Amino acid sequence: MSATSKQPSSSLLQLAGIVLLVIAAGLMFVVGGEKDPSRPALGWLIGASFWLSALIGMLFLLMIWWLFDAGWSVILRRQIEHAISGFLPIGLVLLPLILFSALNPDSPLVPWSWMYPNNPVAGSAEAVSQDPLYLHKAGYLNTTFFTIRFAIYFIAWAGLAWLFRRWSFMMDQTGDHKYIYRSRMLAAIGIPVTALAATFAAFDWYMSLEFHWFSTMYGVWFFASSMRIALATIVLLMFWLASREDGLKGILQRTHFYFMGCLMLAFTIFWAYISFSQYFLIYSANIPELTFWYNIREINKDGTRNTWFWISMVLVFANFLIPFLYLLWHKNKFGERLKFIAVWILFFQLADVYWNILPGKVPYADGSDYFQREFSIGIVDILVLLGVAALVLGAFVKSFQTYRPIPIRDPRIEESLNCHE
Amino acid sequence: MSKTYGILALFESAPAIYQAAKKVRSAGYTKWDVFTPFPVHGLDGAMGIKRSKVPVFTFIGGLMGFTLGMTIVWYMGYLDYPLIVGGMPYYSPVFPFPVAYELTILLAAFGTLIGMFTLNKLPMHYHPVMNYEKFRHLTDDKFAVVIEAEDELFNESEVRELFAGLHPTEITVITEEEKA
Structure with missing residues (x-):
């Protein structure tokens, strides 16, 4: 057989993704259990959000590179252009969850308890429809607007991705530099648009799970988290591509990895800065409406430590301190050492996504009392995580094989091919 | 000669x-x-x-800054003049963080500057x-x-x-x- 038979098949990847997701969807209605029926839906949200974060981070990076007219990154920009074709599949994975919740708000499977007015509110005798904090937010936080916003976010992200891809591929054919100016202009518009969409998406999907809580830092946290996931993902993709003859072997330079390592260090610090700032402000203000969100991530109702306390410690030390000190060293930003820390960051950033989405006060069905959801890894989480990864990788591979792997007619391609410290 | x-x-x-x-x-x-x-x-x-060995100076400066910031707050709030403010403990690593963080950056910058001038031997008026x-x-x-x-x-x-x-x-x- 010829060498082409070894090429990764995009349709096989996409098929695998769909099979995994179909199994996960079936399990959603089975594995929930009476005590915590919405847990599988949260697993679906976690799995899809993790890779959605990666794509949002990549879209930001792409627009930043356009805006700053970056030369070294032109080869990597094209890899992002391949990857962001995955916005549509991820939107299609999240869409059923949103539609199911909007159409059956009374179902116990729905993770957003504010959607149904008769749902009990944890720690209160009143239902959602009488809850003062909900009523105050109801103008924004209602099912109709929630669904419309979901569509707006994905139109914004996928639309920007479509335009950037289209113009960059057009330049491959015509060599016309007008697409550079267009893309730079679009990047200037796209950054605030993507930032607003990401911020409000984080409010809608994750923060509203505990709709009593509010934090203006939350959107920035989502951005920081997205950038870390995106950078680690790109670095791993780079290693994969650099190892393959049909990939980018011999094209990716040592310096590309070094610069990505520097960016990973910067966003490790940024993530810690944002996460700590949010904690610090709430700690200092010491207002019960805000502190409860951290309390359920640290202690049980009786004041003893719960599983989230240990995850919190893991986030402080394994997700910040160790990668921070590790990436300070110049020699750790190359080769196997960089690959190691990219896998490390991806793993612990997933823990951060769990930590932000999963904990919550879950009322019992009769509304008499509530319990706090502990850390757990569900079968749905894993299936969705792998399924969406396969879908996005399939989209990447398809784009990589359809269009030029690197933008050969970009005026700065030489600069990127001979990238130098 | x-x-x-x-x-x-x-x-x-x-x-x-x-x-x-x-x-x-x-x-x-x-x-x-x-x-x-x-x-x-x-x-x-x-x-x-x-x-260059300048990063070593930077790192030592940063470490000194962080320790200094934490020590100042610990000494003042816990040892020298304990006061209850906003129901918080006399000392916790949380609230002095901005102080320690700023001092980390400041002393890391000083370390970089001193390290650079030590290693490149500037200013050099004659060669x-x-x-x-x-x-x-x-x-x-x-x-x-x-x-x-x-x-x-x-x-x-x-x-x-x-x-x-x-x-x-x-x-x-x-x-x-x-x-x-």
């Missing part, structure tokens, strides 16, 4: 000086330097210069190569490599032979005034 500082070879282009640096390095000399009017990419590598009559060209359009007489392998005829093989524009002996 004047004595020999070293031997200089003058070149016309960046590629020539790059190749020359490689040759001098592989000949095994240790006390030598290159003079260029602008930074030449990759010249550090060709000369075999290791990465023997300034005695070279074409020194001003080295800040404009010419490139030079100098092997110092203090080098253990230094031998005037051998150095001249090595330079001659590199086809420089000229080879000159640089002298300096001996200190009284």
